[in-house]
Amino acid sequence: MDLALAPETLARWQFGITTVYHFLFVPLTISLAALVAILQTAWVRTEKEKYLKATKFWGKLFLINIAMGVVTGIVQEFQFGMNWSDYSRFVGDIFGAPLAFEALIAFFFESTFIGLWIFGWDKLPKKIHLACIWMVSIGTVLSAYFILAANSWMQHPVGYRINKETGRAELTDFWHVLTQNTALAQVFHTLTAAVLTGGAFMVGIASYHLLRKKHIPVMRTSLRLGLVAVVIGGLLTAISGDTLAKVMFKQQPMKMAAAEALWDGENSAPFSVFAYGDVDKGHNKVAIEVPGLLSFLADSTFDSFVPGINDVNKSEQEKYGPGDYRPNIPVAYWGFRWMIGFGMASFAIGAVGLWLTRRKFLLPPALRTGEDERPHLVPFHKPLSPRLTRLYWLTAIWTLGFPLIANSWGWIFTEMGRQPWVVYGVLRTRDAVSPGVSQGEVITSMVVFTLLYAVLAVIEVRLLVKYVKAGPPELTEADLNPPTKIGGDDNTADRPMAFSY
């Protein structure tokens, strides 16, 4: 059969499209839930109106976003069975459990408390209402944990045995699946990257308003919160990325060799800055490298041996039989670079911003600004020129998309870098597809999902833009006087709902 339309290829494209799309919303949901919860906590503690306005503003954007995350997540729960039935049969004993846990523990949590939070402004006392958004936040983190533990098992299967009788993988140690270092490193990396993503989102949108000198008190606060999230998130993403890379060098040397286009193993292996190669012949034509750095990243010493693509391919052939065990090298190589490049660019822009907008530290007193003033951007002793100031705000706006690009490439890299395996060393991707599903069916569903997702993307982005431009809402009497009784106060029984669909 034509390879481009082979069931495996189609099913992989569909999984790639639906999953990358789903994951545009996931990190934003994780981080915005927490950031909104922080803002609302500030409102409850200080009763400063700017915090409530900020909570409502970011809360609205959060809800527009999470709606998409939730509905695209439904597909994820079922497409293993639809397109990957042989995978499901083979690994269900292990892979199903974290998925079921995710639904039972995390999804119920998220979806129930999000409903309470959305509709609860005039039904719940202030502190209980606040607790709801924190519950949502906990739910998002638990959800990430379970699904990443499941994915980590595909990257590095542990705690199982193959049942010779049924030919299926069976769980022997669930605790090991949940706590293996791959899972912990992936969770750490994904959550920190999510913080970076939400921070950049906040910084970008706050910068949009600050550039126009609109809604200054709310956006000033948001900007600082966003910048702190970007810097902390960015730093931790780099650290967790390094941890994860060290794990991967041990568990999936092929993926990391591909990430570096390191064809032949070396002592004191270099880190590749740019490479252009010939995949068929297995070497690079052009390569710009930093000597020794890769060895350091892999093993913390500058002279340790890092195996290359050709070495690993050979050893896998000896282990698993003849075949090509190389992933798509250019995708792995460039995916790895786009991930790091875009992620760290947003971190750098955030770090610069955090310094430029500092409030007191090493800032001449004359340049300090009040609550209603846009912060000066001060590199040392003098503010930036108007042109440079404008340039920074514009850059900060554009940066909000960077982590989204980085996240997507991160997943494309780690999933495509594992090929030809779906479960590393255990099950090949081509053996995982549904044998009973026809080409026509897969094409139908792929076309349907792609079109639907494209339309929804347009609708969603336009809604976001509308609500971003509108800025924070004016507060009403009801907002400032939350109920004291669960279910709402009796004297307000005939008042319109604070929020209604």
Add this chain to the structure above:
Amino acid sequence: MQLHDVWFVLIAVLWTGYFFLEGFDFGVGVLTKLLARDRTEKRVLINTIGPVWDGNEVWLLTAGGATFAAFPEWYATLFSGFYLPLLLILVCLIIRGVAFEYRHKRPEDKWQTNWEHAIFWTSLIPAFMWGVAFANITRGVKIDADMEYVGSLFDLLNPYALLGGLVTLTLFTFHGAVFTSLKTVGDIRDRSRALATRLGVVTAVLALGFLIWTQLSRGDRWSLIAMIVAVVALLGALGCNLAGREGWSFALSGVTIAAAVAMLFLTLFPNVMPSSLNDAWNLTVTNASSSPYTLKIMTWCAGVATPVVLLYQGWTYWVFRKRIGTQHIADAH
């Protein structure tokens, strides 16, 4: 009773929870066209389920995840076999979720009207499709020796399954109308009760036909008992609705759903997905299930988590216990 039997029961419980809860919110979605006279009334309806529909839908995800974990072969055969119907359901659920969240986010009439159409159709279609799917599961479909579905889409659209679809559609709509009369005030509440009576009669006729068909072709003593419970509860729900006992009526329409699901699962056991080609190729609780170790872990998790879930989901209904009417709908945001 072995662990895979326990999980057979638990899967039935999860589907019961799903049909009980999302059943009425599908019904409410359908009623936006059958009952509401204008946009404000549509919004009253939508807002009765506003805070809860998302949590209701998670029962489906949990049923799916639990089937994957406890009966991987069932999960694999079912969802790869019923590929296109499932695709249709997924598309509806995607659009439906977005429709609830986005409908009110723009003031334009066209925007809101489009999403209102979406809410109606994406509630109606899954309400029908789930009946088709479950009727086919209990009836048996073409499954080969490798546990693969080998039938076509049209094999799934047989008369028995289509009748099953009509039953779930009308039953959910009835359930939704009873729910509406329980959760609203004013004119809409009275009209909802009147409509519930008519819907209840249609449901009773269709359900009786479907359940008797099921009983005659596959039933035993136990399924007969479940069937009697379902029919009596449905008639009781109708009677209570007529008598203006809205709470009782809702509880009994819920019992109808639970008993009907129980009946289908009773006729299924010990199979989970029988083959219409050869009895030896049936997927059963034994050949489709996970290892005892996995089932044990899952049992612990479900045993601890489910009561907690019921507790906080129940609390949500209590928080939003007040009835709503047109006066509670704000003009715009």
